[in-house]
Amino acid sequence: MVSGRGTRFVIIANPTAGRRDNTAYARKVARLLQAGGAESTVAFTTRRGDAESIAGKALSESSGESGARLCIVACG
Numbered sequence: 380m381v382s383g384r385g386t387r388f389v390i391i392a393n394p395t396a397g398r399r400d401n402t403a404y405a406r407k408v409a410r411l412l413q414a415g416g417a418e419s420t421v422a423f424t425t426r427r428g429d430a431e432s433i434a435g436k437a438l439s440e441s442s443g444e445s446g447a448r449l450c451i452v453a454c455g
Contacts, residue, residue, distance in 0.1 A: 386448040388412050388419040389437040391430045393455035401455035408454065424455075 392405035405421045412419040422433045434451050441449040 386417050386450055387437075387441065388417055388450045388452060389433065390419060390421045390452045390454055391424065391433050392421060392453075393424045393430070396455035405454045408452070 388409070390405045390409055392401045394400075394402045402423065405423075409419040409421050424430050424433070430453065437449060437451060441447060
């Protein structure tokens, strides 16, 4: 497995999508990433367009970070 150090993960989850509890799943993924040394946050959507807004905000915030990697993960 590649180390998560130096990478920031933003997990965007739709808590009402699919048949699974995406809330618990997204939080579990974040904990696993943190255990591997990565910075990770979870953001939950509440309406149409939220995922795009969250991703756009993460991209604009990361543009000022030199050498940092950003990984946006969709869950749900």
